[in-house]
Amino acid sequence: MTVLDKGEAEIRDYIKISKCRPFVVKEQGYLIPKKSVFNKIIGDSHFELQFAGFLDGCNDIVSYAKNFFAVHFKIDYRNDEGAISEYYPDFLVKAAEKEIYIIETKGREDLDDLLKIKRLSQWCEDINSVQSDVHYAWLYVEQEKFEKYDPKNFTELRNAFRREG
Numbered sequence: 001m002t003v004l005d006k007g008e009a010e011i012r013d014y015i016k017i018s019k020c021r022p023f024v025v026k027e028q029g030y031l032i033p034k035k036s037v038f039n040k041i042i043g044d045s046h047f048e049l050q051f052a053g054f055l056d057g058c059n060d061i062v063s064y065a066k067n068f069f070a071v072h073f074k075i076d077y078r079n080d081e082g083a084i085s086e087y088y089p090d091f092l093v094k095a096a097e098k099e100i101y102i103i104e105t106k107g108r109e110d111l112d113d114l115l116k117i118k119r120l121s122q123w124c125e126d127i128n129s130v131q132s133d134v135h136y137a138w139l140y141v142e143q144e145k146f147e148k149y150d151p152k153n154f155t156e157l158r159n160a161f162r163r164e165g
Contacts, residue, residue, distance in 0.1 A: 031056065033064075041066045047107045047143045048090060055093060058154040062094040077119035080111040087116045089138075095154060098134050107143045121163075137162075 031041040031052050043049035048066070055064040067073050067088055079085040091103040102120060106113060117140050124136045139161045151157040 035061065035063045036065050037063070038065060038068075042068075044090075045105075045107055047146075048105055051091070051103075051105050051141065051146070054151070054157075055091065055154070058157075060095070060154045062096065064091055064093045066090065067092055075116075075119055075123050077112075077116055080115060085112070087119065089116075089120060093154070095158075100134055100136050101139055101158070102136065103139045103141055105141045105143070105146075109142075139163075 026042070028042060029046070029049055030043070031049055032039070033041050033052065033056050035056050035058075036052075041049070041052040043052060043066075052064075052066060055061065065071065067090055069088065071092075073092065074086045074088050076084055077087050089102045090105045091101075093101040093103060095101055102124065104113075104117060104120065117138070120138045124138050127136050139158065140163065141157070141161050145160070146157075149156070149160045151160055
């Protein structure tokens with residue numbers, strides 16, 4: 001298979017998280033959020049639950065959501081073997097009415113993580129170039145650095161983890 005980047009981006013559809021159909025999750029640790037449309041936030045790791053708790057306490061965001069498979073927000077990327085895979089970023093944060101952050105949290109990195117982040121960065125550039133209704137940005141939040149910086153709000157988090165490109 002040959003992958004050819006045509007340098008084009010298009011919006012095929014929008015996802016409204018509040019219209020997400022109900023879904024069942026496995027029984028595991030969870031958080032009852034105050035700033036999410038979901039009635040439970042299930043984490044794939046302890047760090048995801050810790051991060052959800054942090055977001056829930058941020059007075060400088062409007063809302064957030066864990067990107068469950070049922071939300072259907074995924075980004076295609078080329079994995080370390082060269083095949084096309086699907087990537088589901090961990091969190092979507094509405095920082096302001098027209099500002100959305102897509103956040104990947106990471107406890108332990110694997111070979112595909114940097115490829116996913118590179119693709120997420122490109123996705124944000126692409127979507128921002130074809131529409132101006134909402135500005136999309138991304139953050140890659142590594143557990144060790146999160147615990148070291150110990151941000152008190154979303155602004156501190158954004159400033160500590162913002163990367164260009």
